Amino acid sequence: MFRNYLKIAWRNLWRRKLFTVINVLGLAVGLTCVAFLVLCVQQMVVKDKFHKNLPNLYLLQTDSDNEKNVFPLLEVMLKDFPQVVNGSRVNHWDAPWISYNDKTISEEISYVDTGFLNVFTYPLKYGNTATALKDKSSIVLSAPVAEKLFGSQNPLGKVVTFADKRRFIVSAVMQPIPANASIQPKVLLWNKNLTDNKDFSPMADWYNCFTSSYVLLRPGADVAAIEKQLKKIVATRFAEGAKDRVMHLLPYREYAKKYGALNFDFYVYGLTCIAVFILLLVAINLVNLNMAVSFTRVQEVAVRKVLGSGRRAILMQFFTEVGLMVCIALLLAWSMAFIMLPVLNEQLNGLQITAAMLYQPSFIGIWLLTGALLTLVAGGYPAAYISALKLANAVKGRLQAAPQKAYLRQGLIIAQFVIAVVFIAGSLIMQQQVRYMKQGDVRFNKEQVLTVKLDLDFMDTAQARSGINHLITQLQQQAAVSNVSTSQCVPGQFWENYNTFVADDNSSKELGMRQTGIDNGFVPTYGIRILQGRNFSADMALDKEAVLINETAMKNLGWISIEGKSIHAKGGKESLRVIGVTDDYHYRSLAGSIEPLIHFFAGKTAMQPSYNYLSISIKPQQAAPVIALLKKAFSQMPAYREFTYSFADEVFNKQYKTIEGILTLIRFFTIVSVLIACAGIFALVALAAQQRTREIGIRKVLGASIVSLVSLLSKDLLKLVGIAILIAAPLAWWAMQRWLQDFAYRITISWWLLVGAGMATLAIALLTVSVQAIKAALMNPVKALKTE
Numbered sequence: 001m002f003r004n005y006l007k008i009a010w011r012n013l014w015r016r017k018l019f020t021v022i023n024v025l026g027l028a029v030g031l032t033c034v035a036f037l038v039l040c041v042q043q044m045v046v047k048d049k050f051h052k053n054l055p056n057l058y059l060l061q062t063d064s065d066n067e068k069n070v071f072p073l074l075e076v077m078l079k080d081f082p083q084v085v086n087g088s089r090v091n092h093w094d095a096p097w098i099s100y101n102d103k104t105i106s107e108e109i110s111y112v113d114t115g116f117l118n119v120f121t122y123p124l125k126y127g128n129t130a131t132a133l134k135d136k137s138s139i140v141l142s143a144p145v146a147e148k149l150f151g152s153q154n155p156l157g158k159v160v161t162f163a164d165k166r167r168f169i170v171s172a173v174m175q176p177i178p179a180n181a182s183i184q185p186k187v188l189l190w191n192k193n194l195t196d197n198k199d200f201s202p203m204a205d206w207y208n209c210f211t212s213s214y215v216l217l218r219p220g221a222d223v224a225a226i227e228k229q230l231k232k233i234v235a236t237r238f239a240e241g242a243k244d245r246v247m248h249l250l251p252y253r254e255y256a257k258k259y260g261a262l263n264f265d266f267y268v269y270g271l272t273c274i275a276v277f278i279l280l281l282v283a284i285n286l287v288n289l290n291m292a293v294s295f296t297r298v299q300e301v302a303v304r305k306v307l308g309s310g311r312r313a314i315l316m317q318f319f320t321e322v323g324l325m326v327c328i329a330l331l332l333a334w335s336m337a338f339i340m341l342p343v344l345n346e347q348l349n350g351l352q353i354t355a356a357m358l359y360q361p362s363f364i365g366i367w368l369l370t371g372a373l374l375t376l377v378a379g380g381y382p383a384a385y386i387s388a389l390k391l392a393n394a395v396k397g398r399l400q401a402a403p404q405k406a407y408l409r410q411g412l413i414i415a416q417f418v419i420a421v422v423f424i425a426g427s428l429i430m431q432q433q434v435r436y437m438k439q440g441d442v443r444f445n446k447e448q449v450l451t452v453k454l455d456l457d458f459m460d461t462a463q464a465r466s467g468i469n470h471l472i473t474q475l476q477q478q479a480a481v482s483n484v485s486t487s488q489c490v491p492g493q494f495w496e497n498y499n500t501f502v503a504d505d506n507s508s509k510e511l512g513m514r515q516t517g518i519d520n521g522f523v524p525t526y527g528i529r530i531l532q533g534r535n536f537s538a539d540m541a542l543d544k545e546a547v548l549i550n551e552t553a554m555k556n557l558g559w560i561s562i563e564g565k566s567i568h569a570k571g572g573k574e575s576l577r578v579i580g581v582t583d584d585y586h587y588r589s590l591a592g593s594i595e596p597l598i599h600f601f602a603g604k605t606a607m608q609p610s611y612n613y614l615s616i617s618i619k620p621q622q623a624a625p626v627i628a629l630l631k632k633a634f635s636q637m638p639a640y641r642e643f644t645y646s647f648a649d650e651v652f653n654k655q656y657k658t659i660e661g662i663l664t665l666i667r668f669f670t671i672v673s674v675l676i677a678c679a680g681i682f683a684l685v686a687l688a689a690q691q692r693t694r695e696i697g698i699r700k701v702l703g704a705s706i707v708s709l710v711s712l713l714s715k716d717l718l719k720l721v722g723i724a725i726l727i728a729a730p731l732a733w734w735a736m737q738r739w740l741q742d743f744a745y746r747i748t749i750s751w752w753l754l755v756g757a758g759m760a761t762l763a764i765a766l767l768t769v770s771v772q773a774i775k776a777a778l779m780n781p782v783k784a785l786k787t788e
Contacts, residue, residue, distance in 0.1 A: 027329030030282035035337040037275035043180045047256040051121045057252040060213040071204040074213045087215040088116040097163040100149045110185040127172025139168035140188035146173045207239035241571020281676045284412045286378035288680040322379030416677040417724030423670040425732035425757035443585040445527030449648035452614040456639035464637045468607040471633040480622035485521035485615040492652035494587045500570040513596040521605040525617045533580035538604035546577040553596035589655040593744035678768040714769040721765045725758035
């Protein structure tokens with residue numbers, strides 16, 4: 001019996017090719033979006049869940065908002081805290097070049113303690129967890145790094161060499177790390193390699209917070225009691241300037257939510273809402289289209305009833321047809337998701353969806369459940385309505401819908417277009433916000449400044465230093481160059497490097513400031529205004545004991561003037577003269593507020609230790625000779641990394657990559673939502689035209705114009721679209737107003753954005769309706785009058 005249902009279902013779908021194509025493509029595109037969104041949300045929800053010790057794993061926080069802490073603390077906890085059974089610190093100090101035979105790669109090193117592989121769950125492909133980090137010469141590689149160096153062979157026991165001539169023996173290779181892991185180590189070395197480093201040791205004190213420490217507690221451990229013990233450690237062991245710090249234990253399951261690269265709430269709740277909206281659109285569209293088709297089959301149902309078919313058999317036939325269509329769409333959507341994953345992944349920063357996730361039992365279960373629900377909803381309503389028609393009316397092909405059923409269909413259309421308008425308005429507002437941030441006044445010159453990275457890992461450091469200093473001299477003599485600078489950071493790439501400073505006055509006010517190192521050329525190169533005092537001078541040796549602060553720092557210190565003012569680092573004794581106040585230039589994205597900033601002086605413009613950028617202010621339309629000079633100079637300085645350059649606006653705007661990726665996805669979802677909504681009203685216009693074929697023919701015979709017939713068929717639907725716009729506008733305003741609250745510098749939502757979204761929706765709907773309405777109006781009235 002089911003075989004017959006299936007055969008008839010296929011014939012019916014094939015006979016109505018247009019409706020079948022619209023149905024299947026609308027479903028497939030919508031479900032592709034839903035699949036991608038579900039995988040994104042799933043990745044966030046199950047973040048780090050693969051760690052076996054997750055219930056008892058904690059991060060040591062400083063002052064409840066800093067994931068870093070002092071280096072020696074973990075050793076004391078492992079020794080003196082009986083409730084702490086294991087732990088590991090994770091430090092990222094360098095990314096050296098690693099060689100094996102003729103292969104050389106650069107990878108970031110994660111310096112960890114010997115308990116790392118026991119605290120976290122990173123299964124090994126080769127090697128033993130107990131001995132993987134047994135001594136300083138052991139190195140543990142991730143699967144991708146091992147493949148780059150050794151191909152498919154087992155690398156255990158093989159020796160790799162660093163660029164600084166250090167040699168390590170491969171002791172283990174990790175299995176591929178899940179994409180939803182917060183910590184994605186590439187290479188592991190024992191922390192002893194750091195503590196024996198003369199440059200690192202002075203920093204590993206009880207003041208500097210730079211290490212991430214993770215502790216594994218006994219099951220049922222009293223977290224409050226441990227935090228109480230930590231207070232005693234702070235009071236007795238921390239440096240004098242750090243005794244006011246408060247240590248907290250953060251459950252590691254909450255790490256991604258608080259410190260992850262992505263906005264957890266937006267991705268989990270925002271993307272879930274988008275997935276639900278698109279699924280609603282798909283379901284509503286499927287119901288509307290199937291209603292349109294089923295009304296053409298009233299007489300077929302009547303004949304079936306006359307021949308003895310029961311209501312159950314009729315329902316089964318409709319369910320089979322819808323189920324077959326949904327199955328085709330599910331398979332097509334799954335294939336489209338598989339193909340489009342690389343493209344969609346490019347729009348996400350900090351989250352990667354892999355093809356293997358499409359095969360996961362949990363995803364397949366959700367996929368099949370979605371298909372079943374769509375079949376039940378889209379097949380059940382039309383089938384139940386048609387099969388319940390009175391036989392006499394059905395034989396004559398008469399449809400008399402109850403008012404409540406008409407209201408239901410109208411409500412579905414309104415819901416579709418409410419979602420479509422919200423998507424359009426949201427994408428327009430997001431676009432305006434991104435444009436505002438990219439084109440806003442950043443209070444420094446980003447248009448005519450060329451930036452060059454200097455951390456290229458030169459093969460001959462001495463030669464490179466000499467070559468770059470000579471290049472700087474050449475640039476300063478170029479007519480096309482206004483100013484030259486070397487610095488630790490450039491706007492848009494400032495480090496998360498903070499310290500607390502104390503005013504050397506009666507107030508002794510403390511202020512946390514972001515700190516960076518610059519030369520005397522940085523301020524003029526970037527066109528930063530000096531509001532008080534002066535810039536650093538290469539001719540004044542005492543400026544190495546001076547600092548520049550920004551206007552926000554001055555205000556937070558309660559100063560009106562910097563004359564005679566000085567500060568010192570908390571816990572330090574060296575006094576630093578404040579010689580100038582800079583304008584509040586935006587050294588980071590306009591999404592965040594301007595924080596207090598302090599600039600240190602390392603000397604005149606030259607290649608300095610830890611100075612990673614060369615910035616060149618170029619006169620308009622004269623970049624070509626400068627770039628040619630740079631290429632020639634760097635070609636004579638062999639390095640592991642390739643020479644690259646960017647303009648300051650490109651560097652600064654890289655900060656908006658994540659939000660631009662989200663905007664691209666929202667635009668795609670907007671197009672999908674509009675197309676699906678329009679497919680729904682297209683079907684309903686077709687239904688109306690079919691039901692009123694004789695009426696249209698009579699009106700044409702009596703002299704009705706095409707315009708009046710088009711209006712007859714489309715005005716009711718366009719009224720529903722208008723109602724949807726009125727409902728959607730305040731909803732879109734409310735939702736986007738909440739989204740904008742996360743931005744320190746944001747646009748005001750203009751009325752024309754909401755009106756524009758509504759007008760765009762109305763225009764698209766009018767075009768969709770008109771196509772089918774005009775086709776019906778142009779029909780030969782003779783044929784129309786013969787229709788029964």
